[in-house]
Each structure stands twice: as C-alpha cells, then as structure tokens.
Amino acid sequence: MRENYEAVIGLEIHCQLATATKIFCNCPNTFGAHPNANVCPVCLGMPGVLPVLNAKALEYAIKAALALNCTIAPLSKFDRKQYFYPDLPKNYQISQYDLPLATNGWLTIYTEEGREKRIGITRLHMEEDAGKLVHAGSDRLAGSSYSLVDYNRAGVPLCEIVSEPDMRSGAEAAAYAQELRRILRYLGVCDGNMQEGSLRCDVNVSVRPKGSSKLGTKVEIKNMNSFNAIQRAIDYEIDRQVAAIEAGERIVQETRLWEENSQRTITMRVKEGSSDYRYFPEPDLPPIVLTAAQIEAYRSALPELPRQKRQRYQLEYGLNAYEANLIADDRSVAEFFEAVVATGAEPKPAFNWIMGDITAYLNENKLKITEIPLTPAALGEMLQLIADQTISTKIAKDLLPELLSQPLAGTVKDLVAAKGLKVMTGAELEAIVTEVINSHPKEVEQYRAGKTKLLGFFVGQVMKRTQGKAEPQTTNDLIKAKLEN
Amino acid sequence: MIDRAQVAHVANLARLQLAEAEVEIFAKQLNDILQYVEQLNQLDPQLEGVEPTTRAIEGTIPTRPDAIRQMVDPEALLNCAAAREDTFFRVPQILG
Numbered sequence: 001m002r003e004n005y006e007a008v009i010g011l012e013i014h015c016q017l018a019t020a021t022k023i024f025c026n027c028p029n030t031f032g033a034h035p036n037a038n039v040c041p042v043c044l045g046m047p048g049v050l051p052v053l054n055a056k057a058l059e060y061a062i063k064a065a066l067a068l069n070c071t072i073a074p075l076s077k078f079d080r081k082q083y084f085y086p087d088l089p090k091n092y093q094i095s096q097y098d099l100p101l102a103t104n105g106w107l108t109i110y111t112e113e114g115r116e117k118r119i120g121i122t123r124l125h126m127e128e129d130a131g132k133l134v135h136a137g138s139d140r141l142a143g144s145s146y147s148l149v150d151y152n153r154a155g156v157p158l159c160e161i162v163s164e165p166d167m168r169s170g171a172e173a174a175a176y177a178q179e180l181r182r183i184l185r186y187l188g189v190c191d192g193n194m195q196e197g198s199l200r201c202d203v204n205v206s207v208r209p210k211g212s213s214k215l216g217t218k219v220e221i222k223n224m225n226s227f228n229a230i231q232r233a234i235d236y237e238i239d240r241q242v243a244a245i246e247a248g249e250r251i252v253q254e255t256r257l258w259e260e261n262s263q264r265t266i267t268m269r270v271k272e273g274s275s276d277y278r279y280f281p282e283p284d285l286p287p288i289v290l291t292a293a294q295i296e297a298y299r300s301a302l303p304e305l306p307r308q309k310r311q312r313y314q315l316e317y318g319l320n321a322y323e324a325n326l327i328a329d330d331r332s333v334a335e336f337f338e339a340v341v342a343t344g345a346e347p348k349p350a351f352n353w354i355m356g357d358i359t360a361y362l363n364e365n366k367l368k369i370t371e372i373p374l375t376p377a378a379l380g381e382m383l384q385l386i387a388d389q390t391i392s393t394k395i396a397k398d399l400l401p402e403l404l405s406q407p408l409a410g411t412v413k414d415l416v417a418a419k420g421l422k423v424m425t426g427a428e429l430e431a432i433v434t435e436v437i438n439s440h441p442k443e444v445e446q447y448r449a450g451k452t453k454l455l456g457f458f459v460g461q462v463m464k465r466t467q468g469k470a471e472p473q474t475t476n477d478l479i480k481a482k483l484e485n
Numbered sequence: 486m487i488d489r490a491q492v493a494h495v496a497n498l499a500r501l502q503l504a505e506a507e508v509e510i511f512a513k514q515l516n517d518i519l520q521y522v523e524q525l526n527q528l529d530p531q532l533e534g535v536e537p538t539t540r541a542i543e544g545t546i547p548t549r550p551d552a553i554r555q556m557v558d559p560e561a562l563l564n565c566a567a568a569r570e571d572t573f574f575r576v577p578q579i580l581g
C-alpha cells in the first residue's frame with residue numbers, strides 16, 4: 001500500500017559554527033568543557049550587558065550561504081524569539097525572523113537511481129544556541145524533582161538551514177544532510193560532528209496519495225544523531241503514517257522523537273504555547289548591512305566545492321562518478337589526490353592507492369591524510385617508479401608502510417636503492433630464470449608436453465628467488481622463450 | 486483593537502499573573518497606545534514607498550574579533566544564582 005503514497009520531506013538543520021568564541025561574547029566555543037566554565041555575564045543574560053557580533057561567525061554564515069547558492073540579503077537583522085525554558089538564560093533567543101541573512105539556495109544530491117536531484121534551500125539564518133539541561137533524579141524530564149543547567153553551549157553560534165520540502169524518501173533526506181555537511185566541512189565553518197551535536201537535524205514528514213498536490217498533515221521528528229538514523233526514522237514514520245491513513249485514522253500534527261533502541265518514533269510532549277514566540281527586533285544589535293562588493297569578495301574567496309570537484313575529476317581525470325564521489329568526499333583527501341596528480345602521476349592509480357592501502361592505513365590508525373609523513377610528492381614519485389618499471393607494484397606495497405609512518409629523508413628512489421628493491425631485469429634476471437628451469441626438469445617436461453598452466457609455477461619460483469623484485473612481464477617472456485625453445 | 490482575551494493570552498505567554506481588574510486596565514492602556522500610533526496612518530500618502538525601519542541610526546552592525554577573553558570568573562557568576570550544585574545552576578522542577 002505504500003506504493004500508493006508519496007512522502008513529502010523537509011529538513012531543518014542547525015549547525016554550530018567552528019569559531020573560537022561564542023556569537024555575542026568572548027567566551028570560548030569548545031565542546032566538552034567543565035560545566036559552566038565557558039560563561040560570562042553576556043551569555044548568562046545578566047542585566048545591562050551588550051551583545052557584540054563575532055565577525056568570524058558572520059563570515060562563516062555568509063560563506064555557508066554562498067556555497068549553498070543562496071541570495072544574501074543586503075539588509076538582515078536579529079530578532080528576539082521569546083519563550084521560557086531554563087536552557088535559555090535571557091528568556092529569549094537571539095535569532096533572525098522575517099529578514100534572514102540568506103534565502104533561495106539549493107544543493108545537489110544523487111538519488112538511489114544515480115540521478116542528480118536539486119534540493120531547494122528556503123533560508124539560512126544565524127542564531128545563538130541554548131544551554132543544556134541535566135535532569136536530576138531521573139533520565140526523563142517528567143520524573144525529575146529539579147534540573148541542573150550547563151550554559152557552556154548558550155551563545156554558541158548557529159546557522160539554521162531550512163530546506164524546501166523537496167525530498168521523497170529517507171535516503172534522499174540522508175543524502176541531502178550528508179552533502180550539506182560535506183559543503184560545510186569543505187568551507188571549514190562547521191565540524192559536522194553529529195554525536196557531539198555540532199550538526200542537528202529536525203525532519204518534517206507528511207504523506208499524501210500519489211498524484212495529489214495537497215500536502216498531508218506534517219509531523220516533526222527530532223533526536224536523530226546519524227545519517228543512518230535520519231533515513232530509518234523517516235522510513236519508519238512514512239510507514240506509520242501510511243498505515244494510520246489506511247486504517248482510517250487522522251494524522252496528528254505533533255513532534256515525535258526517534259528512539260534509537262526500539263527503532264521507532266514516539267510522541268513527544270509539546271511545549272506549551274511554543275507556537276507564539278512574540279518575535280520583535282533585537283534592539284541591542286543594529287541590522288547587518290552588506291554591500292554587493294562585500295558579498296562578491298566572500299564569493300570569490302570560496303574554495304572549490306564538492307560538486308565542482310566531482311565534475312572536474314570525471315571530465316579532466318577520467319574517473320567515473322562513483323570514484324569521483326568517493327575521493328571528493330573529504331576536502332583534504334581530494335586536495336592530496338590533486339597534488340599527487342599534479343606531480344604527473346596518472347589519476348587512476350593515484351585514486352587506487354589513496355582509496356586503497358592509504359585509506360586503510362588511515363582508518364586503522366585513526367589518522368587524517370594531513371597527519372601522516374607521506375607527502376603527495378613522495379606518492380607521486382612512487383607511482384612514477386611503478387610506471388617506468390623501476391619497482392613492481394608488489395615492491396611498492398612493501399615500501400608503503402615505511403612511507404606512511406616515517407618521514408622520508410631523500411627521494412623514494414634513494415630509498416629503493418638503499419633497500420636494494422629495484423626491479424630485476426636483464427642478465428641478472430635471465431640467470432635466475434635459467435637456474436629455476438634447470439632445477440625443475442620434471443615440470444619442464446610436463447610443460448613441453450602441453451601443461452602450459454605450469455608457467456605460473458615457474459614465475460612463482462623466480463619471484464621467490466628474487467624476493468618479488470623480478471619484473472613480471474620480462475620474467476614471463478624469458479620463461480616462455482626458454483621453455484618453448 | 487485589543488480585547489481582554491488577547492491581554493490574558495499575552496500575559497500568560499509572558500508568565501504574568503494579572504487580576505481581572507488589571508486585565509481591564511491594560512486592555513484600555515494598550516488600545517490607547519495603538520490609537521496614538523494609529524495617527525501615523527494619516528501620513529499615508531507621504532509614507533508611500535517608505536520601508537519600515539527598526540532603528541534610527543544608519544549603518545551596519547559593529548563586530549568584534551573572534552578572540553577568547555573571559556573577564557569574570559565563572560565561579561563568581563555561579564554564586565549569583567539562587568541555587569547551584571557543583572558547577573551547575575540548579576532550577577526547580579520543569580514539568581510536574
């Protein structure tokens with residue numbers, strides 16, 4: 001019955017900006033500090049204090065908006081969103097209401113069918129984060145006799161990014177959130193750590209009969225802290241809503257929580273009067289006025305973005321879409337790859353080495369590609385040595401652990417020479433081939449009688465005696481020539 | 486026109502407890518204020534095409550550099566609270 005319905009999904013993503021300080025005061029913006037170590041009179045909302053905007057937070061928000069193809073408002077402003085909750089020391093949150101920093105953007109995802117799909121972005125605005133509550137006496141709000149508050153997070157700069165309801169499945173929503181995080185990480189404006197809450201997703205889901213243009217009743221889901229959870233929560237919620245409609249029930253507009261343990265969504269108690277925030281312009285903060293020249297300066301300082309890299313890798317480097325997606329996922333990996341190619345290495349082997357042995361080493365040792373001694377220049381040189389057959393692929397694989405873990409004194413070529421790993425060809429190799437053939441008369445006889453599969457056996461013997469240094473093609477040719485004469 | 490129900494609603498959102506008589510007084514005062522501001526509508530032809538403003542001073546928002554500087558010891562701030570527990574602020578039960 002699910003085939004008869006279509007889901008309409010929109011995402012609201014809050015991302016913490018990776019500034020050194022909070023948005024309106026000089027307190028540190030760090031995760032995991034001792035409770036209430038990062039507080040001051042401004043972020044605690046003491047009387048008489050004046051918030052002053054962090055220049056970096058504004059810069060990061062503008063960069064994010066431009067990278068998401070938004071139009072930056074020449075004039076935007078901050079507003080007070082008022083509600084009473086102990087995580088909010090001032091009883092209002094400084095946010096942006098009717099004049100957000102940016103509107104009308106988009107990003108591109110790849111659907112499960114491998115097609116590109118554009119997802120609209122309604123708006124991007126800046127606001128301050130709230131504090132964190134710890135409920136004493138119970139892990140649930142309802143059972144607590146009192147609560148403890150940590151305001152370290154209060155005043156951390158946030159960007160709220162609201163999508164258009166353009167997604168139709170849990171997978172599309174997860175792909176959108178992933179691409180958004182990738183862009184923010186490319187810009188270096190948000191670390192995107194969902195476990196620590198630097199990137200938080202709220203999802204709106206409704207279902208309607210296929211072909212209908214009328215929107216169904218929208219349900220909000222919160223509390224998903226991985227892309228996988230976003231996908232599963234949405235798919236669960238679509239099934240739940242379809243089943244309810246099929247059973248003749250009415251969908252209630254509400255907020256539901258994703259429960260990771262039971263893999264389902266449950267009704268959350270709705271905050272009283274939460275719909276009436278009585279926004280009004282923040283009198284302590286003048287409007288943000290940006291000239292076209294300023295906006296253009298920010299735009300021209302943007303780095304190449306994931307989608308541009310993916311396209312260029314396919315066009316210029318001949319990678320396929322899958323490979324381009326993979327290597328463009330992380331900016332530092334993509335830049336390493338480009339630097340290797342810039343040394344003259346072929347893109348395909350460079351891709352294979354980086355995504356193969358090197359990535360395996362990084363994962364195993366929990367390292368980033370920028371944290372290892374191997375330089376793009378050294379990898380490029382190694383690939384060149386393989387290409388001109390100075391070393392075999394096998395030798396290169398044996399060499400790699402050292403290149404990954406120890407700084408290289410000279411060139412890779414020096415290291416190959418010092419270790420005596422240079423590929424063996426010519427008379428030296430011929431002598432060993434002759435030796436191998438002479439010491440296996442029985443196999444020679446069988447080969448000559450037609451059991452040509454034994455070629456592999458002879459190659460293996462040569463490799464063994466040369467410790468893998470024999471150049472494979474020459475070895476093959478030499479053995480064949482000697483056996484067939 | 487602001488009626489008594491609206492005054493009661495806003496008072497509730499603002500967590501203000503108003504006596505019946507006060508609701509009456511505030512409804513009247515708020516309407517007086519609205520009528521006062523309402524006079525601006527007489528300027529309608531002159532205001533044609535004038536964008537609403539939130540401030541009297543021109544110019545953009547001042548910003549500060551992104552540098553850490555804590556002037557007040559958080560411990561002193563915690564001691565301003567009505568109740569604390571370790572380095573947390575302690576607040577009464579939120580929901581019954």
Ligand SMILES: [Zn+2]
Nearest residue numbers: 025027040043
């Ligand atoms: Zn502060």
